[in-house]
Amino acid sequence: xxxxxxxxxxxxxxxxxxxxxxxxxxxxxxxxxxxxxxxxxxxxxxxxxxxxxxxxxxxxxxxxxxxxxxxxxxx
Numbered sequence: 001x002x003x004x005x006x007x008x009x010x011x012x013x014x015x016x017x018x019x020x021x022x023x024x025x026x027x028x029x030x031x032x033x034x035x036x037x038x039x040x041x042x043x044x045x046x047x048x049x050x051x052x053x054x055x056x057x058x059x060x061x062x063x064x065x066x067x068x069x070x071x072x073x074x075x
């Protein structure tokens with residue numbers, strides 16, 4: 001996850017900060033995030049790739065419970 005600082009009225013990027021590396025052990029197909037209480041809260045392990053066309057989950061018994069990871073925005 002990165003934070004981009006925009007310049008020129010949003011027409012260019014003036015800066016980039018890495019907030020969280022994709023190497024975090026909780027990350028397994030992270031998807032959705034929301035900003036609250038000074039952090040970006042991310043669904044870290046959605047397993048979206050495990051869904052089958054019929055809506056069932058492949059290897060559902062091997063999946064871990066959902067992790068919501070809070071990444072501080074003040075860096």
